[in-house]
Amino acid sequence: MISIQSLGMTYPKHGSLAPVFRNLSFDVPDGQLLAIVGPSGCGKTTLLRCMAGLTRAASGRVQYNGVPVCKPSPGMSMVFQDSANSLFPWKTALENVVFAMARSTASPREKREAAQGYMEVVGLARQGSCYPWELSGGMQQRVALARALAGGADTLLLDEPFASLDAQARAGLEDLLLAMRGGGLRTIVIVTHDVDEALYLSDRVLILGGEATTVQGDMLVDLPHPRHQLATRGAPRFSEFRVAVHRLLAHGAGREAE
Amino acid sequence: MKCAHRSTADALCGVSFVAILAALWTGVCASGVVPEGQLPSPYEVLHALIAEGPHLGALALVTVRRTLLAFLLGGLCGLGLGLGQGVCPVFRKTTGLAIEGLRPLPSVALIPLGILLYGMGDPLNIAVAAFACAWPCFISARDGVRGVNPLLIDTARTIGLGRVQTIRCVILPAAFPAIVTGLRIALGVAFAVEVSVELVIPKQGLGALASTAALAGESGLLYAAILATGLVGLLLNNLLRWATRRLLRPYGQQWSSGA
Numbered sequence: 001m002i003s004i005q006s007l008g009m010t011y012p013k014h015g016s017l018a019p020v021f022r023n024l025s026f027d028v029p030d031g032q033l034l035a036i037v038g039p040s041g042c043g044k045t046t047l048l049r050c051m052a053g054l055t056r057a058a059s060g061r062v063q064y065n066g067v068p069v070c071k072p073s074p075g076m077s078m079v080f081q082d083s084a085n086s087l088f089p090w091k092t093a094l095e096n097v098v099f100a101m102a103r104s105t106a107s108p109r110e111k112r113e114a115a116q117g118y119m120e121v122v123g124l125a126r127q128g129s130c131y132p133w134e135l136s137g138g139m140q141q142r143v144a145l146a147r148a149l150a151g152g153a154d155t156l157l158l159d160e161p162f163a164s165l166d167a168q169a170r171a172g173l174e175d176l177l178l179a180m181r182g183g184g185l186r187t188i189v190i191v192t193h194d195v196d197e198a199l200y201l202s203d204r205v206l207i208l209g210g211e212a213t214t215v216q217g218d219m220l221v222d223l224p225h226p227r228h229q230l231a232t233r234g235a236p237r238f239s240e241f242r243v244a245v246h247r248l249l250a251h252g253a254g255r256e257a258e
Numbered sequence: 259m260k261c262a263h264r265s266t267a268d269a270l271c272g273v274s275f276v277a278i279l280a281a282l283w284t285g286v287c288a289s290g291v292v293p294e295g296q297l298p299s300p301y302e303v304l305h306a307l308i309a310e311g312p313h314l315g316a317l318a319l320v321t322v323r324r325t326l327l328a329f330l331l332g333g334l335c336g337l338g339l340g341l342g343q344g345v346c347p348v349f350r351k352t353t354g355l356a357i358e359g360l361r362p363l364p365s366v367a368l369i370p371l372g373i374l375l376y377g378m379g380d381p382l383n384i385a386v387a388a389f390a391c392a393w394p395c396f397i398s399a400r401d402g403v404r405g406v407n408p409l410l411i412d413t414a415r416t417i418g419l420g421r422v423q424t425i426r427c428v429i430l431p432a433a434f435p436a437i438v439t440g441l442r443i444a445l446g447v448a449f450a451v452e453v454s455v456e457l458v459i460p461k462q463g464l465g466a467l468a469s470t471a472a473l474a475g476e477s478g479l480l481y482a483a484i485l486a487t488g489l490v491g492l493l494l495n496n497l498l499r500w501a502t503r504r505l506l507r508p509y510g511q512q513w514s515s516g517a
Binding site: 053072076078080102 | 419
């Protein structure tokens with residue numbers, strides 16, 4: 001379980017410190033797929049980096065399974081928005097995945113076999129020997145996902161992982177992500193600015209917004225599983241959720257939803 | 259096959275242009291526009307090049323040996339300082355002022371000091387050229403390390419690597435293309451400075467030959483020496499370019515195809 005307790009973050013502005021977000025408190029229970037939505041610049045990425053232990057918050061704290069997070073925790077993996085720049089360009093796709101097991105004591109051969117397995121999971125069984133710059137954006141994102149899985153993480157933090165992809169690749173990866181939940185064994189936190197994507201994927205949506213970002217809404221998404229790109233998105237219940245989330249976002253931006 | 263055809267055609271174009279230049283040169287010599295003794299004909303230069311071939315070769319080897327030793331010495335010092343400054347902020351703050359103060363010093367200004375320290379011999383040439391070529395290595399290593407994409411370092415942290423492992427497995431490989439580019443520039447600098455030191459202190463080497471030939475008024479030999487120097491420079495550059503391409507192949511087009 002990830003526990004966020006009155007977390008606050010500031011940034012320097014005109015010689016003083018302006019708040020990015022303040023007093024954020026929420027828990028992510030094990031096995032939940034939580035989507036965090038909010039306007040750009042509201043601190044979603046910073047929040048995720050605090051959870052990953054990559055950035056220190058100005059106030060409050062993050063706990064992972066009861067342990068305060070002050071550096072990256074084993075068991076937690078982050079996939080960055082810009083996967084093209086987070087893969088090691090001098091390593092092949094497979095070597096990138098193997099590298100995530102750098103601290104494992106398995107033999108090199110076992111690691112390669114495991115990595116090949118993860119490449120198969122993300123549908124890149126035959127692209128292992130390609131360098132990242134030889135792959136398309138969607139494929140690079142898949143490699144980044146495989147690498148996150150290879151670290152043995154039971155918690156994945158994803159920062160706008162599909163933002164730069166075309167609709168086709170995006171739908172494919174969304175379904176891959178749902179499949180990767182491992183029957184609810186993995187906790188996944190995904191940051192996105194796409195409300196439909198958040199609803200389609202998640203069990204719960206957290207809406208951020210406001211002048212200094214606070215939680216505007218916290219919604220359980222009880223759409224039935226397994227989800228289906230057409231059926232789920234076409235359901236009346238989906239539209240109701242969408243309207244509700246947009247209302248909360250508009251409220252956070254200080255205006256009424258049309 | 260298509261590629262091979264094209265490169266043959268390119269080479270033909272280049273060679274014919276050189277031939278045209280040589281013909282122009284011969285024409286200028288025959289016309290008598292330039293006073294005799296200042297511009298020998300291509301034939302005379304070629305003659306000097308062949309007649310003095312073994313001698314030129316031996317001198318070229320001296321120059322190349324000094325250049326490579328200077329490159330090795332200067333490269334190691336430059337890389338050491340640059341990597342140190344790149345990975346260790348404390349080292350950067352401590353040594354920054356001293357190094358930035360030393361850097362603008364033109365290397366040839368060190369020749370008198372070199373004479374005082376080493377006398378007139380190989381160590382002088384090597385030290386001065388090493389000083390000059392240390393800087394490109396230093397800058398490329400320092401900025402290469404500092405310019406590593408922070409996402410790669412974040413990735414290393416999430417994987418759970420420690421500081422030393424991060425430097426070894428992530429920062430150094432990521433900075434490698436920039437470092438190699440710096441090394442290529444450094445070799446050119448080392449060669450140029452080495453030849454200029456030889457011109458000032460004519461003791462062996464191609465520069466020394468050019469210097470003495472000019473003083474003795476042997477224009478054919480002078481031109482042959484210049485030509486030989488150019489050829490050696492070209493050879494060194496091509497050799498390193500080939501090595502660079504091979505080394506940077508895993509880093510993709512943007513690095514390995516650079517001229």
